[in-house]
Structures are given as C-alpha cells and as structure tokens.
Amino acid sequence: MTERSGPSNWLLISVDQWRGDWLHQSWLQLPHLQRMAHEGWDVRRCYTSSPQCIPARASWLTGLTPGQLGVTANAHYTVPADAPSFVRDLRDQHGFHTVLVGKTHWTPHTKGVDLRDNLPLMRELGFEHVREIAGPRALAEVSCELTDRWQEAGVMEAYRADLLDRYQDGCAHTVRPSVLPDALYPDLWLTGVALEELARMPQDRPWLLWVNFPGPHEPFDVPSSWRGHHGAIPAPEPRPEDAQELQRSAPEGSELARKLQRWPDGLPEEALQALRSDYADHLYLLDAQIGTLLRAMADRSDGAQTAVSVCSDHGELLGDWGLLLKGCFLEGAMRSLFLHRPPGERSWPRRLWQPKGRPHGLTQCLWDAAAAVTWPEEGSFGWRLRRQDPEVLVEFAAETLTLR
Numbered sequence: 001m002t003e004r005s006g007p008s009n010w011l012l013i014s015v016d017q018w019r020g021d022w023l024h025q026s027w028l029q030l031p032h033l034q035r036m037a038h039e040g041w042d043v044r045r046c047y048t049s050s051p052q053c054i055p056a057r058a059s060w061l062t063g064l065t066p067g068q069l070g071v072t073a074n075a076h077y078t079v080p081a082d083a084p085s086f087v088r089d090l091r092d093q094h095g096f097h098t099v100l101v102g103k104t105h106w107t108p109h110t111k112g113v114d115l116r117d118n119l120p121l122m123r124e125l126g127f128e129h130v131r132e133i134a135g136p137r138a139l140a141e142v143s144c145e146l147t148d149r150w151q152e153a154g155v156m157e158a159y160r161a162d163l164l165d166r167y168q169d170g171c172a173h174t175v176r177p178s179v180l181p182d183a184l185y186p187d188l189w190l191t192g193v194a195l196e197e198l199a200r201m202p203q204d205r206p207w208l209l210w211v212n213f214p215g216p217h218e219p220f221d222v223p224s225s226w227r228g229h230h231g232a233i234p235a236p237e238p239r240p241e242d243a244q245e246l247q248r249s250a251p252e253g254s255e256l257a258r259k260l261q262r263w264p265d266g267l268p269e270e271a272l273q274a275l276r277s278d279y280a281d282h283l284y285l286l287d288a289q290i291g292t293l294l295r296a297m298a299d300r301s302d303g304a305q306t307a308v309s310v311c312s313d314h315g316e317l318l319g320d321w322g323l324l325l326k327g328c329f330l331e332g333a334m335r336s337l338f339l340h341r342p343p344g345e346r347s348w349p350r351r352l353w354q355p356k357g358r359p360h361g362l363t364q365c366l367w368d369a370a371a372a373v374t375w376p377e378e379g380s381f382g383w384r385l386r387r388q389d390p391e392v393l394v395e396f397a398a399e400t401l402t403l404r
Helices: 032-040 053-062 084-095 114-125 145-153 156-166 184-201 245-250 257-261 268-299 364-375 381-386
Strands: 009-016 042-044 097-103 129-133 207-216 306-312 338-341 350-352 394-397 401-403
Touching: 009 268, 009 364, 032 268, 032 338, 042 381, 042 394, 053 364, 084 097, 084 207, 084 268, 084 364, 097 184, 129 145, 129 268, 145 156, 145 184, 156 401, 184 207, 184 268, 207 268, 268 306, 306 364, 338 364, 364 381
Parallel strands: 009 207, 009 306, 042 350, 097 129, 097 207
Antiparallel strands: 042 338, 306 338, 394 401
C-alpha cells in the first residue's frame, strides 16, 4: 500500500481508575504496556485534572479545567454539545473518521437511561459512530448494547444482585469473581467490539478509534480464569501515625479528612491483600486486551501509520492511608497512566520518569497527542510535551492543588 501523506491514524485506549504508578513493578505482569513504554513516550508523572470520573473525563475531551466546566466532582452533568472537543477538531478540521467504543461518562448514568439516546450529542462532540457502555456499577441501572446481551443471556438480575450484595452498608472492598461469563465481562466483551470497529476503519482517510475500557474500576471481581497473574504485592502506603502530620495533611473539613472519617480504622488486612491482588490481576487482563488490539492494528496495511496512546482518567488508592477509591489529593488517586507511541518503528525509549521531575497534566498530554497526530510537521508529541505549562492544576469539589 502507498503511504498516505498528512495526519496519522490514532488508536486511543483509555482505562478507568488505573493508578499511574502501577506499571513497571517486577511483581506485575504487563508485557504489552511495558513494551509500549519502551517504544514510545512514558509520562510517569502524569496527573489528572480531577480525581473523579466525571470531571476528569469532561476535562480530557474538552481541554477545559473542571472549574471552567462547572463540574469538580461526580454529579448529574452533561458535557455541553458546543463545548470544545479535540475529536470534533479531528473530524471537522482534518477529515478523520471518528469512532468510540466503551465508557464515556459525559452524560448522567441514572436509572432507566438508555445510552443510545446520547447519539445526537456524541455526533455534536465529533463522533461519527459510537457504541457506548457505562462503568461496572452503572451497568446495573442503564441500558446499552452490553446490557442487552446480558438480558439475552439471562444474567442481568444475577449481576444486579451481586452488586447489591457487594456494596451493602457502604462496603467497597468485597473481593470475589464476577458472576458474568467471561465473554460478557465488560472489558473482555469490549475487546471484541473494538476489534470489529478496527477492522472497519477506512484506508483512504485518517481515523481515530477511541476504546474506553471500564476496568480496572471496582468492584473487585476479576473472572476466575484471569486470577493469579502477579507476584508478591507490597503493602500500601500507611496512614501517618503522627497526629500533627495527619492534621497538616488532612485539616478538618477537607475532602481527605472526610474520606478518613469513612474509614477511621482503615481496612482489614486480609481485605487489603485480596483487593490489591484482584487489582493486579485486572491490570493483567487489560494488558492482554490491549495486546490483542495492538496485534490487530499491526496486521493492518496502515498499521505503521498509526499512533497509539494509552491513558487512565485517574488513579485508585488501593489501601493507601487505609483508604479506597479516589476523590482526594493523595498521589495514588491523582496519578494517571499516559503512554504515547508515535507511528512507525521506534528503537529507543523516551521516558519522563525522574522522581523529582516536573509533572504533566493528563488533559494537556491528550490534546498534545491529538496535535502531534494531525500536525506532525509542526511538532512531535515529545516537542509539545517539553513545552507544556510547568504547573498542573488538580481540582476536586471546592479544593484545588497546584503541582510543580
């Protein structure tokens, strides 16, 4: 095939709640992402614009801060149809064919909603074709293509009952395998959908395929067939024992103080070990799915003309300070994954990993990757990365944090 001049294709893969400092450890089995990190840009000090799904995801699409969007925590929120969108720019300014499969969380996931009703909004935001699903907990409430498959297979009510039992009395750390068959587990099912759409990508115009995996967001429910793929996992960062240090880090009325009130005594030791093990296995599962997509892309005649990015919207505390989930300014909640591999073969790593090096903003990294794909002659991803603002603003609820 004759190489097409101009913009590159872009395979954009995002995951939900993958903390950015869980990638290179020897006790993790992540061969595909670790290889990609050595073949492209590995932005190890990448930080979300907000450590919760809705504000982080609205920000990465629009390029605006959560404060500018008016949503700094999870809330009943819809991204405005006329908001900025790098996807719309790719489609309207550069002729990209734009496809999305998976979770977006750009609209409310309330009971009774059918995500297919979002299609007009998705077109306004720049997508030509969308197959949207929700996150694992919202899938018990909304309707979409995946829940249709669950209804047909007769597993919908079992899934709802399992979630209800897992989260009763505010518990979030229950660990046990999913009640779903492997073929209908959200991340595994989505890989098949993504492969279908990848096979349909055009050869005569640039394309964006955005694959939004809903994992490794809790519940901690990796299928039995995917368990046991990690080494000994170290203990999480302990809560400060010094009362004055704790007061400085989590003053009364702060979001972190409120989180500490939810788990005043931390988490049971056996639960910590089990959930961190489940999370590591979920990362292994996702790495395998990403590897499947990368192989399928490489088999395409335009594979060498395709850039690949992998990112997460925010992190997960996983027992740091005896806490779970996100929604605070601790490192595990704010730190995001961001890898970018330019088109073509790369024979040397381009890492940004110095422990005391400057931070980078997730939203800006995503927009810089889009710019590098569309205008490579005006600056590579690395060129743009070095010119980012040296400060990163993180917002949550009424609090802000500036990282330098």
